[in-house]
Amino acid sequence: xxxxxxRSLEARHGLLPAVRDIDLSVDEGERxxxxxxxxxxxxxxxxxxAGVHPAASGRIVFDGKDVTALPAHRRCAMGxxxxxxxxxxxxxxxxxxxxxxxxxxxxxxxxxxxAVLQAFPQLxxxxxxxxxxxxxxxxxxxxxxxxxxxxxRIVLLxxxxxxxxxxxxxxxxxxxxxxxxxxxxxxxxxxxxxxxLRVADRIVCMLEGAVVAVGRAAEMTREQVMGHYFGxxxxxxxxxxxxx
Amino acid sequence: MIWINQILxxxxxxxxxxxxxxxxxxxxxxxRIINLAHGSLAVVSAYLLFVLADRFDLHPLLGLIAVVxxxxxxGWVLHRLVLERSAxxxxxxxxxxxxxxxxxxxxxxxxxxxxxxxxxAPYIDTLGYGSWTLPGDISVGYLSVLTFAVAVALLGGxxxxxRHSALGRRIRxxxxxxxxxxxxxxxxxxxHAIATAIAMMTVAVAGAFxxxxxxxxxxxxxxxxxxAFEAVVIGxxxxxxxxxLGGIVLGVAQSVGAQINPQGFLIAGHAVFLGVLLARxxxxxxxxxxxxxxxxxxx
Numbered sequence: 076x077x078x079x080x081x082r083s084l085e086a087r088h089g090l091l092p093a094v095r096d097i098d099l100s101v102d103e104g105e106r107x108x109x110x111x112x113x114x115x116x117x118x119x120x121x122x123x124x125a126g127v128h129p130a131a132s133g134r135i136v137f138d139g140k141d142v143t144a145l146p147a148h149r150r151c152a153m154g155x156x157x158x159x160x161x162x163x164x165x166x167x168x169x170x171x172x173x174x175x176x177x178x179x180x181x182x183x184x185x186x187x188x189x190a191v192l193q194a195f196p197q198l199x200x201x202x203x204x205x206x207x208x209x210x211x212x213x214x215x216x217x218x219x220x221x222x223x224x225x226x227x228r229i230v231l232l233x234x235x236x237x238x239x240x241x242x243x244x245x246x247x248x249x250x251x252x253x254x255x256x257x258x259x260x261x262x263x264x265x266x267x268x269x270x271x272l273r274v275a276d277r278i279v280c281m282l283e284g285a286v287v288a289v290g291r292a293a294e295m296t297r298e299q300v301m302g303h304y305f306g307x308x309x310x311x312x313x314x315x316x317x318x319x
Numbered sequence: 320m321i322w323i324n325q326i327l328x329x330x331x332x333x334x335x336x337x338x339x340x341x342x343x344x345x346x347x348x349x350x351r352i353i354n355l356a357h358g359s360l361a362v363v364s365a366y367l368l369f370v371l372a373d374r375f376d377l378h379p380l381l382g383l384i385a386v387v388x389x390x391x392x393x394g395w396v397l398h399r400l401v402l403e404r405s406a407x408x409x410x411x412x413x414x415x416x417x418x419x420x421x422x423x424x425x426x427x428x429x430x431x432x433x434x435x436x437x438x439x440a441p442y443i444d445t446l447g448y449g450s451w452t453l454p455g456d457i458s459v460g461y462l463s464v465l466t467f468a469v470a471v472a473l474l475g476g477x478x479x480x481x482r483h484s485a486l487g488r489r490i491r492x493x494x495x496x497x498x499x500x501x502x503x504x505x506x507x508x509x510x511h512a513i514a515t516a517i518a519m520m521t522v523a524v525a526g527a528f529x530x531x532x533x534x535x536x537x538x539x540x541x542x543x544x545x546x547a548f549e550a551v552v553i554g555x556x557x558x559x560x561x562x563x564l565g566g567i568v569l570g571v572a573q574s575v576g577a578q579i580n581p582q583g584f585l586i587a588g589h590a591v592f593l594g595v596l597l598a599r600x601x602x603x604x605x606x607x608x609x610x611x612x613x614x615x616x617x618x
Contacts, residue, residue, distance in 0.1 A: 127498050146508075147501035156502070163499040165492050176492045179485040180504030225504050 076139060078103045078260055079124070079155075079229055084133035086116075086123045093119040095284040097133070101229065104258045108265060108275035108292070110300055116284035117264045118160050121231045124262075125157035126150040138228070154182055154228030158235060160264075162218040166207030170198055170217050173206050177224035184226025191220040194253045197246070212243030216250065229260040236267060248274075268297050268304075280304060320455045321578065327457060329574030330567055333550075334467025337566030338528055339543060340550035341474055341559070342521035348557030349494045349514045352402055352413045356421040357522065358544030363424055364390055364526025365439070365535050366432060372442040379439045379527050387523045394519025398512040421540060428537035439530040447531065466528050470566070473521055474559045480517075481559075490514050549592040552599075568595075 077100040086094040094116040101107050109117045122128035124135055126147030135143045142150050165173050174188060192199050195216045201209060206217055215235055222230060235251075236244040248270065255261065255274065265271045271278070272292050280288040280303035288303040343357045354360075364386055371382040397420075405416040440447040446465070450458040481487035489510050492500040497507035529535060529543060546569065554565025569588050576587020 125502060127502060146506070147498075148504050148506045151502060151504040159499065159502065163496060163502075165495045165499070167495055168488070168491060172488050172491075175485070176488040176500075176505065177503035180489060182504075221503060 077101060078105075078138060079262075080134075080136040081120075081124065082134045082136070084120070084123065084135065085131040086119050086128055087131045088119070092131075093284055094123060097286055099279065099286065101260060101262060103228075103260055106255065106261045106263065106274060106276045107279060108263045108271040108277070109279050109281055110265070110268065110271060110304060111281035112304055114283075115281040117281055118233055119284075120281070121157055121233050121262065121264060122159070125155055125231055127157070127159075148180070151180070151225050151227075152182060154226070155231070156222045156225045156227035156229070157231040158218050158222045158233060160233040160237065162214045164206040164214055164217055164221070166205065168206055169203055170206055170209070171202040173217055173221050174224050177221045180225070182226040186223045186226050188224075191223050194223070195220045195250050210243070212239050212246060215239060215243070215247055219247070219251065219254075223254065227259070229262065230254065232261060232263045232265075234264055234266065236265060236270075244270075268300055272297065272300070320457070322575075323455065324457045325574045325578045326571055327459065328463070329571030331459070331463035331467050331570070332574060333563075333567030333570030334463070334470040335528060335532065335566070336546050336550040336569050337563040338466060338470035338473060338521075339525040340547040340554075340562045340566055341470070341477065342518040342525065343544075343547045344551045344554070344557060344559060344562040345477055345521065346515065346518045347551065348559070349490055349518075350402070350406075350511055351410070351494070352406065353417070354402075354518075355414060355417040355544065356424065356540075357417075357547055358542065359421040359424040359428075359540030360390070360393075360519065360522045361526040361529055361543055362428065362535055362537065362540040363393075364523040365530035365539075366428060366437075368439060368527055368530060369437055372439060379442055379531055383523060383527055386527070387520050390519040390523035390526075391516040394516040394522075395512045397519070398515035402515060403508065403511065421544075425537050425540055432537060434536060436534040436536045437530070438534045439527070440532070443531055462528075462532055466532065469524065469528065470563065473524060474563050477517070477521070478559050486510075486513070546588075549588060553592055553595045 079099070079101040081097055081099040084094060084097040085092060097120060109120065111117055119128055123130050126142070126145060130143055133143070134141055137150070137153060137155055140153070142153065142155070165176070168176070174191060178187060197213060198216055198220060201213060206214065209217065219232070219235065235247060239247065244267070263271065263275060272295065275292040278290050278292050278295055278300060279286055280300060282303065290299070339361065343354060346352055346354050367386045367389065368379045368382045371377040371385065372379055401416050401420065402413050405412040446461050450460045452458055481491060489500070489505045490513070492503070493505055493507040493510040500507045500510070529539070550565040550569050551562055552565065553568050554561030554563065568591060572591040573584050573588040576583035579587070
C-alpha cells in the first residue's frame with residue numbers, strides 16, 4: 076500500500092484551476108520529484124497535500140486514512156511535513172525557537188535538537204541568532220531542520236535551492252543526503268533538473284496544473300524531462316509502469 | 320519635595336495603567352487585534368467581583384480566584400464567536416465588532432445594575448486607605464504599591480510565558496505566520512483562543528484594581544480604554560515592557576499636570592500621548608529613512 080495516495084485532486088486559486096485531476100501515489104521510502112515550469116501547479120499541489128491550501132475536489136489518503144478535510148496541524152501530527160517555498164521562517168524568533176516550536180508540536184520520533192544539529196552542523200553556532208538575520212543558505216537549512224523536528228513520515232520539499240548560491244545549494248544537499256540515506260519518503264520540487272534526476276527515484280512532470288508524464292529517474296534524460304517541461308512531448312507513461 | 324511626591328505618585332499610578340493596558344498590548348502583539356471592548360470587559364470583571372463581595376462577603380482579591388477563570392473562559396468564547404470570524408473579514412472588522420460589543424456590555428450592565436457608582440474600596444479594609452510615610456512627608460499608599468507590584472509581576476509573567484515556554488513559542492509562531500505555524504503542527508486557531516483567554520485573565524486582575532482604587536459605573540469602560548490605549552501607544556504597541564514604560568510616562572504626566580493646574584491631570588496625559596504619537600509617526604520614521612539613506616550612500 077502506498078504511503079500517500081492523491082486521487083482526482085483539484086485545487087483552485089479563486090476561480091482559476093491551479094491543479095487539475097491529479098493522481099499520484101508515493102510509496103514508503105520513495106523519492107519523487109515534481110518538475111515543471113513556473114505556474115505548473117507544483118507548489119499548489121504540495122500545499123494542498125500539506126493542508127494549507129484547500130482541495131476543491133478529489134481525495135488525499137495518507138497511510139490509509141482520508142486526510143482531505145483535516146487541517147494542516149493534524150496532518151503534521153500524522154507525519155506530513157512541508158518545507159515551504161521561500162523558507163517562511165519565524166524571523167522574529169531565534170533559530171533554537173524555530174526548531175523547538177516544531178519539536179513541541181510535531182510527532183514523537185528520532186529527530187530532536189541534537190539530531191538535526193548533527194545533520195546541519197552549520198546551525199549550531201547560530202542557535203541563539205534571530206532567524207531573520209541569517210544568510211539565505213542558513214535560513215534554508217533552518218527551514219529543513221524545522222521540518223525534520225516534526226518527525227515526519229513524508230517530507231515535501233518545495234524549491235529548497237531557490238535563490239541560493241551554488242555553494243550553499245551543495246552544502247544543503249550534503250546535509251539532505253543524511254535524510255535521504257535514512258530512507259525518508261520525500262516529494263521534491265526542484266528547478267535544478269540534473270540534481271533532481273540524481274536524487275529522485277521517480278519523476279512526475281506537470282504542465283498547466285496536470286500531470287503530463289511519469290517516469291523512472293534512472294531511465295529519463297534531461298532532454299526528455301525538458302520536453303515534457305515545456306509541453307513539447309505528449310506521451311504519458313502510466314504511473315504504474317513507471318514504478319521502480 | 321512636592322514635585323518628587325508628584326512624580327512618585329505618578330509612577331505608581333503608571334503601574335495601574337500598565338496593569339490595565341497589559342491585556343490590550345498582549346492581544347495586539349499576538350493577534351494584531353485592537354480590542355475596543357477592553358475597558359468594558361475590565362468593568363464587567365469589576366462588577367463580578369462586586370457581586371461576590373456584596374452577596375458573599377468575599378474579599379475582592381479572593382474573588383479573583385473565581386473571576387479570573389471565568390474571564391479566561393469568556394476570552395476563549397469571545398475569540399471563537401467574535402474575533403476569529405470577524406478577523407477573516409479584514410483588519411477593521413474586529414475593531415468594529417469589539418466596539419459594538421463594548422456598547423452592548425455597557426448597556427447590559429446599566430440594565431442590570433443601574434447608574435449608581437460603586438467601589439470595592441469598602442471591602443478591602445486598610446488596603447484601600449493605608450499608607451507608608453517616607454522621609455519628606457511623602458505618603459505611599461499600600462494599594463498603589465500593590466498595584467505597581469502586580470503590574471510588574473503580570474508583565475514579567477507574560478514575558479516569561481512568551482519567551483521561555485512551549486506555549487509561548489507556539490503563541491509567537493502563530494502570531495507571526497499562522498499558516499507556517501500550522502505546517503509545524505501548531506493549531507493556530509486554538510493558540511489564538513488561548514492567547515485571548517490569557518489576555519482576559521489580565522483584564523480580570525485590572526478590573527479588580529480599578530474597582531478597589533476608585534469608583535465605577537456601567538459607562539466607566541471607555542474612559543479606561545483610553546488610558547490603556549494611550550499607555551500601549553506611548554510604550555510601543557505590542558511591547559510588554561514598553562507597556563509598563565508607557566503606563567509610567569502617562570501616570571507621571573498626569574500627576575505632574577495636576578500639580579501645575581488642577582485641571583491639567585487629563586490634558587497633560589493626552590498631550591504626552593499626542594506628542595509621542597506624532598514623534599513616532601514623523602521623527603522616528605525620518606530617523607530611520609536618514610539611516611537608510613546613509614547606508615545606501617556608504618554602499
